[in-house]
Amino acid sequence: MKKTAKTGKETFGIIIGTRAYFNSELAIDVRKTLLEKLEASGYGYVILDECDTPTGGSMETVEDGKKCAMLFRENRDDIDGIIVSLPNFGFEIGIINAISRAELNVPVLVQACDDQNDKVDLDSRRDAFCGKISVCNNLYQYGIPFTDTTLHTYSIHSELLMEDVNKFAAICRVVRKLTHARLGQIGTRPLGFNTCRASEKILQASGITVVPVDLSEILFNARRIDNEASSLKAKMEEISHYAQVPESYKDKLLLQAKFGIAVEEWIAANEIDATAIQCWDSLEQNYGCAACVTMSMLSEKLIPCACETDLAGAVSMYALSLASGKPSALLDWNNNFAEDRNKCVCTHCGNFPKSFVNNDLKLGTLGVLGRTLGKINTFGAVYGKCTEGKFTYFRISTDDNMGCIKSYLGKGELTNDPYGMDGCIAVTQVDNLQLLMKFICKNGFEHHVAMVRSDVVEILREAIESYLGWELYVHE
Numbered sequence: 178m179k180k181t182a183k184t185g186k187e188t189f190g191i192i193i194g195t196r197a198y199f200n201s202e203l204a205i206d207v208r209k210t211l212l213e214k215l216e217a218s219g220y221g222y223v224i225l226d227e228c229d230t231p232t233g234g235s236m237e238t239v240e241d242g243k244k245c246a247m248l249f250r251e252n253r254d255d256i257d258g259i260i261v262s263l264p265n266f267g268f269e270i271g272i273i274n275a276i277s278r279a280e281l282n283v284p285v286l287v288q289a290c291d292d293q294n295d296k297v298d299l300d301s302r303r304d305a306f307c308g309k310i311s312v313c314n315n316l317y318q319y320g321i322p323f324t325d326t327t328l329h330t331y332s333i334h335s336e337l338l339m340e341d342v343n344k345f346a347a348i349c350r351v352v353r354k355l356t357h358a359r360l361g362q363i364g365t366r367p368l369g370f371n372t373c374r375a376s377e378k379i380l381q382a383s384g385i386t387v388v389p390v391d392l393s394e395i396l397f398n399a400r401r402i403d404n405e406a407s408s409l410k411a412k413m414e415e416i417s418h419y420a421q422v423p424e425s426y427k428d429k430l431l432l433q434a435k436f437g438i439a440v441e442e443w444i445a446a447n448e449i450d451a452t453a454i455q456c457w458d459s460l461e462q463n464y465g466c467a468a469c470v471t472m473s474m475l476s477e478k479l480i481p482c483a484c485e486t487d488l489a490g491a492v493s494m495y496a497l498s499l500a501s502g503k504p505s506a507l508l509d510w511n512n513n514f515a516e517d518r519n520k521c522v523c524t525h526c527g528n529f530p531k532s533f534v535n536n537d538l539k540l541g542t543l544g545v546l547g548r549t550l551g552k553i554n555t556f557g558a559v560y561g562k563c564t565e566g567k568f569t570y571f572r573i574s575t576d577d578n579m580g581c582i583k584s585y586l587g588k589g590e591l592t593n594d595p596y597g598m599d600g601c602i603a604v605t606q607v608d609n610l611q612l613l614m615k616f617i618c619k620n621g622f623e624h625h626v627a628m629v630r631s632d633v634v635e636i637l638r639e640a641i642e643s644y645l646g647w648e649l650y651v652h653e
Contacts, residue, residue, distance in 0.1 A: 187257040187346040188221030190249045192275055194267030195235035204235040207264035207290060210333045218339060223252045242274025249279035256281055258349035263289040266308030269315040277319050284352055284644055285323040286345045287312055289330045306330050322643045324348060344636055351499045351640040356384035358495060359448055364392035364455025366486040372623045375488040376575040379582060385492060388447050392455050396464050399439035412438050419474055420538035420559060429466055429556040437471040444480060451495040453483040461550045467543050467557035469527035476504045476530035483507045484528055493572050493627035500633035504530035508603060509624055519610045522596050527558030529601040533630055534561035544599045563603040565593045570628045571637060587652035588634050613652045
């Protein structure tokens with residue numbers, strides 16, 4: 178066995194395919210190059226040792242496949258995905274036995290090498306173009322989902338190799354972490370938000386566990402924090418550096434910091450990956466501040482936090498953060514832009530993470546709720562106007578009538594158009610927006626949508642269509 182140490186990035190089970198009457202030296206060279214490239218990019222790998230098979234660690238026979246399967250099973254907790262590389266035609270028998278017997282149920286990438294058309298003699302030809310079809314046919318027969326590369330074949334030295342590996346790593350990350358996610362529900366769903374209802378059982382069928390806590394427990398833990406605690410002073414300083422705090426609300430900072438600490442301590446104790454918070458109006462009436470800056474800062478730390486106890490929204494945010502490695506935001510599709518029907522003003526009271534806004538932040542009060550609850554009780558909203566740039570939007574919904582998770586996905590542009598509204602503001606431009614709105618309305622999707630400042634459409638499309646099995650509409 179050959180195995181690299183865990184690096185913090187994904188670890189792949191590696192299969193090098195070969196066939197007896199092809200030159201095994203080609204396979205040895207591809208193996209060496211592939212492993213060097215993975216190591217240089219910080220990825221881990223698990224692979225048979227060179228002495229484990231007659232062809233230098235490459236896969237050919239049933240026996241080779243059994244050896245590889247045993248190795249993969251022994252390392253199942255580390256392996257995030259399997260990469261199959263075909264230096265030549267390969268032999269599907271060894272490859273399919275390795276994957277099927279290992280039973281890892283992880284994504285599989287199939288890569289094959291180019292021939293050089295001036296080197297097709299018996300010592301140099303590869304025929305991997307044809308062999309890849311045979312391997313993929315076997316994966317299909319065995320019901321094993323897999324991911325294809327950008328081109329059917331290319332040189333192992335091509336830049337496309339690591340582009341495909343990096344994309345595959347993101348797919349593996351989405352699949353593995355979503356199907357083992359722990360989703361925190363802090364508080365109950367606000368009465369006026371039937372739209373945010375979600376099925377825990379349908380989420381659980383995809384491996385997503387909902388971990389609830391009553392809001393009163395969080396508020397109790399917040400109030401018991403000593404005013405002189407060093408952790409409280411550190412949190413107040415962290416908030417002050419994160420966003421500008423108006424002098425008139427400095428006295429509210431202590432209350433806000435206590436709430437943030439209580440939430441973060443509960444998240445850590447329960448190993449939570451993403452959260453949905455009852456952000457109004459019990460918190461404001463019974464504690465005296467808003468949840469927004471706490472939610473914003475959690476999302477900035479890649480622990481996505483959704484408003485209005487929107488569990489499906491939190492999952493949507495988490496998927497985007499996993500795919501991109503960047504903070505995601507939850508927004509309302511909120512206001513039309515009369516000058517351009519492909520534009521929409523997307524807002525929320527004030528929960529966007531700082532790097533999503535990509536601009537200076539200021540803390541203030543909740544505009545809408547402040548009118549009924551009193552501004553003094555709603556301090557903690559983040560004010561920020563998003564700068565221009567590309568984004569991906571994504572939304573899942575648990576559909577009880579259909580008994581499934583359904584979703585939509587697409588991309589657009591954030592613009593610099595001014596808009597005179599408080600809170601967090603993002604002016605978005607999406608091609609054929611009116612068609613998208615019809616799809617959302619006709620199919621019963623919520624008014625919330627998750628966004629991230631990156632193009633991860635193809636990563637999520639592949640993760641969902643090939644591995645997660647959710648219903649998906651990709652908007653063009």
